[in-house]
Structures are given as C-alpha cells and as structure tokens.
Amino acid sequence: MNTHKYRRRLDREDLGRVLTESGVDCGGVREWSELTEASYNTAYRIKLTDGTGLVLKVAPDPEAPALTYEHGLMRTEAEFYRAALGKAPVPEVVHISGNEFLLMTELPGANWFGQRSAITEPAGLRTELGRHVAALHEITGPGFGYPQNRLLPGWRAAFTAMMADILADAERYEAPLPIAEIRGLVHANEHLLDAVRTPVLVHFDLWDGNILVHDGRISGLVDGERAMWADPVAEFVSLALFGDIEQDQAFFDGYGPFEFTGDIRRRLAMYRCYLFLIMIVEGMPRGYQGARHEQVMAHTRQLLDRQLDRLR
Incomplete structure (x- = not known):
C-alpha cells in the first residue's frame, strides 16, 4: 500500500473553492504549481497578481493508513506557526479548514x-x-x-x-x-x-x-x-x-x-x-x-x- 495514491490533488476549480473559503480572491491567481518536496500531504505554491506568495497544504484522504499520532496534523502545524509568529521565522496562517487544508504565507528561500x-x-x-x-x-x-x-x-x-x-x-x-x-x-x-x-x-x-x-x-x-x-x-x-x-x-x-x-x-x-x-x-x-x-x-x-x- 502506498500513501501516494491517497494524496489529494486539486484542479483549478478546487483551488478556487479553497481560496474563496479562505477569503482570497481566486480571480487574482497568477500561477500555481505543486511542490514536489511534499511526501505525505500535497502542497502547492500560489502566486497572486499583486505579488503575494502563498503555500497551500492539503491533507491526504482520510482513509489513508496512518500512525496513531498522525491525526489532526494540520491543526498542530497551524498552532505551531501561530505560537511562534513574531518570535521565529515562520509562515503566517491565512486560513485552516479543520484537518482538510492549511493556507499560509510563502517565505523566501x-x-x-x-x-x-x-x-x-x-x-x-x-x-x-x-x-x-x-x-x-x-x-x-x-x-x-x-x-x-x-x-x-x-x-x-x-x-x-x-x-x-x-x-x-x-x-x-x-x-x-x-x-x-x-x-x-x-x-x-x-x-x-x-x-x-x-x-x-x-x-x-x-x-x-x-x-x-x-x-x-x-x-x-x-x-x-x-x-x-x-x-x-x-x-x-x-x-x-x-x-x-x-x-x-x-x-x-x-x-x-x-x-x-x-x-x-x-x-x-x-x-x-x-x-x-x-x-x-x-x-x-x-x-x-x-x-x-x-x-x-x-x-x-x-x-x-x-x-x-x-x-x-
């Protein structure tokens, strides 16, 4: 069994729904691409027409086999960023939807x-x-x-x-x-x-x-x-x-x-x-x-x- 088949990928319509839910104008997307470094979640880099960079992480299918601690990881990641913001270089959370997806600002480098x-x-x-x-x-x-x-x-x-x-x-x-x-x-x-x-x-x-x-x-x-x-x-x-x-x-x-x-x-x-x-x-x-x-x-x-x- 390979987790890759449980990874969820978005099309342009899916992306628009996620951005709308996050309060981001989906019409302002200049380009977006999948980040190949991700191995468990699916991650996308999004560039808006005003120059803003965002990163979107999408959790695997809930039916994906996982370790016991691997539930609610999106919430944990969001809490880490919120707790560390202003004290260490971390992204700013734009929006989190349960354990479905996490939208954050893109950092340089x-x-x-x-x-x-x-x-x-x-x-x-x-x-x-x-x-x-x-x-x-x-x-x-x-x-x-x-x-x-x-x-x-x-x-x-x-x-x-x-x-x-x-x-x-x-x-x-x-x-x-x-x-x-x-x-x-x-x-x-x-x-x-x-x-x-x-x-x-x-x-x-x-x-x-x-x-x-x-x-x-x-x-x-x-x-x-x-x-x-x-x-x-x-x-x-x-x-x-x-x-x-x-x-x-x-x-x-x-x-x-x-x-x-x-x-x-x-x-x-x-x-x-x-x-x-x-x-x-x-x-x-x-x-x-x-x-x-x-x-x-x-x-x-x-x-x-x-x-x-x-x-x-």
Missing part, C-alpha cells in the same frame, strides 16, 4: 538540505538556528503533548502515552522490532521525565529539509506538523538526526550554554528512540520500498539499537 553544497558558512547558520530555537523554547504552553490531543499536566504521562501509541502502531503493522524490550526500557527510565516541569514549544522535525535559507540567512522554520509542548531536550534529536548535538558548538553559540548531565543524556536517548521508531514504522502503512529506503531503515535501526543500549 529554499530548504537548507537542497542548498547544502552551495552554503559556504554553515557554522554561522547553525549559530543563527540556535538563536531561533532558543526563542521557540521561551514559548510555553498550557500542558504537555501534541496540540491535536488532550494535553496532560505532566511530561511523564504525555511522553509515555506517545511512546505507547507508536509501539502499538509497530505491533499493528508487524514491524520487526523488540517491542517488549523497548517498553521495559522506557518504563525503567520514565522517572527521569519528572524533572521536566514547563511545557515549551518544540518543533521536533528541525532537520535541514525543514529549514529555509535565503541570501545566507535562515528565512523559515517550516513543516511544524510534529510540533508538541514538551521537554526542550526533545528538540535536539532532529537538530542532529544522524549526529551528535553535543559536538555542535556553533549551534550552542546561538542557543546558549547547555549542560548535558547523565540524566539529560538518558532523556535524550528516549526521545531519539521515539523519533527513530516513527521513522521505521511510518514507512510500513505508506508502502515505502526500494534499495534506498532499505538502506536508510537499516541505518535507522542501528541508531535505535545504540540508543536502547544507552537506556540499559
């Missing part, structure tokens, strides 16, 4: 990953990124967890529920993983989560593909659909997805001093396990396949095993 060979001073960008992430982590929320779910008063309860969901998904899709052992290791370490008292805004997917760069500066933090109110340490996972955030001095030059104690490293290991589980399991209902996918999955499984070792 292209994603860092696609420009990586042309970026001559990555350390400076990492420092700038650190400042933006620090600003996100000054934004506090009303409880812990995913915005699309019922927020909980404690981080331990929220995170263990999130982990329970992804492990249930792993069982449902028969992922070849040591599920019982993972449950046991999380349970043995979950008391460390009680040290987290304040829910802050965490993007949780800040790899280079979700960071826009324009004229040598960071111009946008996008694709906030995995955002949560959480432990700020959870942010460090995607910021160094296949690397070691502790060695990223340029980032901490912007973020500010941070001490990695033994307990914090174990919390970080739990968050890494969670994201690696998502990466491994999500490809099953979406029907991902091919040599490249298998290679990435093998590497991700090695990284997961390494984090499990740190929790033993």
Whole structure:
C-alpha cells in the first residue's frame, strides 16, 4: 500500500473553492504549481497578481493508513506557526479548514538540505538556528503533548502515552522490532521525565529539509506538523538526526550554554528512540520500498539499537 495514491490533488476549480473559503480572491491567481518536496500531504505554491506568495497544504484522504499520532496534523502545524509568529521565522496562517487544508504565507528561500553544497558558512547558520530555537523554547504552553490531543499536566504521562501509541502502531503493522524490550526500557527510565516541569514549544522535525535559507540567512522554520509542548531536550534529536548535538558548538553559540548531565543524556536517548521508531514504522502503512529506503531503515535501526543500549 502506498500513501501516494491517497494524496489529494486539486484542479483549478478546487483551488478556487479553497481560496474563496479562505477569503482570497481566486480571480487574482497568477500561477500555481505543486511542490514536489511534499511526501505525505500535497502542497502547492500560489502566486497572486499583486505579488503575494502563498503555500497551500492539503491533507491526504482520510482513509489513508496512518500512525496513531498522525491525526489532526494540520491543526498542530497551524498552532505551531501561530505560537511562534513574531518570535521565529515562520509562515503566517491565512486560513485552516479543520484537518482538510492549511493556507499560509510563502517565505523566501529554499530548504537548507537542497542548498547544502552551495552554503559556504554553515557554522554561522547553525549559530543563527540556535538563536531561533532558543526563542521557540521561551514559548510555553498550557500542558504537555501534541496540540491535536488532550494535553496532560505532566511530561511523564504525555511522553509515555506517545511512546505507547507508536509501539502499538509497530505491533499493528508487524514491524520487526523488540517491542517488549523497548517498553521495559522506557518504563525503567520514565522517572527521569519528572524533572521536566514547563511545557515549551518544540518543533521536533528541525532537520535541514525543514529549514529555509535565503541570501545566507535562515528565512523559515517550516513543516511544524510534529510540533508538541514538551521537554526542550526533545528538540535536539532532529537538530542532529544522524549526529551528535553535543559536538555542535556553533549551534550552542546561538542557543546558549547547555549542560548535558547523565540524566539529560538518558532523556535524550528516549526521545531519539521515539523519533527513530516513527521513522521505521511510518514507512510500513505508506508502502515505502526500494534499495534506498532499505538502506536508510537499516541505518535507522542501528541508531535505535545504540540508543536502547544507552537506556540499559
């Protein structure tokens, strides 16, 4: 089963209805095109005759197979942008329609990953990124967890529920993983989560593909659909997805001093396990396949095993 067949594409009439609902003059569209970078939602770049640029994200068919947490993601992304607006470079929400579509302003630039060979001073960008992430982590929320779910008063309860969901998904899709052992290791370490008292805004997917760069500066933090109110340490996972955030001095030059104690490293290991589980399991209902996918999955499984070792 491949999620691509569940992706919803718009024709010109569909686009007009969406723009009208959003309060945008559909007669003012100069051009529009699909953004090929999107892999789960469908995304369009829209140019209006007055020069305004917009981006429209359309959710997959509701019948598409998905992980438990992958409901209401449009609402989560909109909440992330609204919470971060004015504090970090994010799009402005123009209109959201339930979990159907999200219309936002277009930001200048292209994603860092696609420009990586042309970026001559990555350390400076990492420092700038650190400042933006620090600003996100000054934004506090009303409880812990995913915005699309019922927020909980404690981080331990929220995170263990999130982990329970992804492990249930792993069982449902028969992922070849040591599920019982993972449950046991999380349970043995979950008391460390009680040290987290304040829910802050965490993007949780800040790899280079979700960071826009324009004229040598960071111009946008996008694709906030995995955002949560959480432990700020959870942010460090995607910021160094296949690397070691502790060695990223340029980032901490912007973020500010941070001490990695033994307990914090174990919390970080739990968050890494969670994201690696998502990466491994999500490809099953979406029907991902091919040599490249298998290679990435093998590497991700090695990284997961390494984090499990740190929790033993």
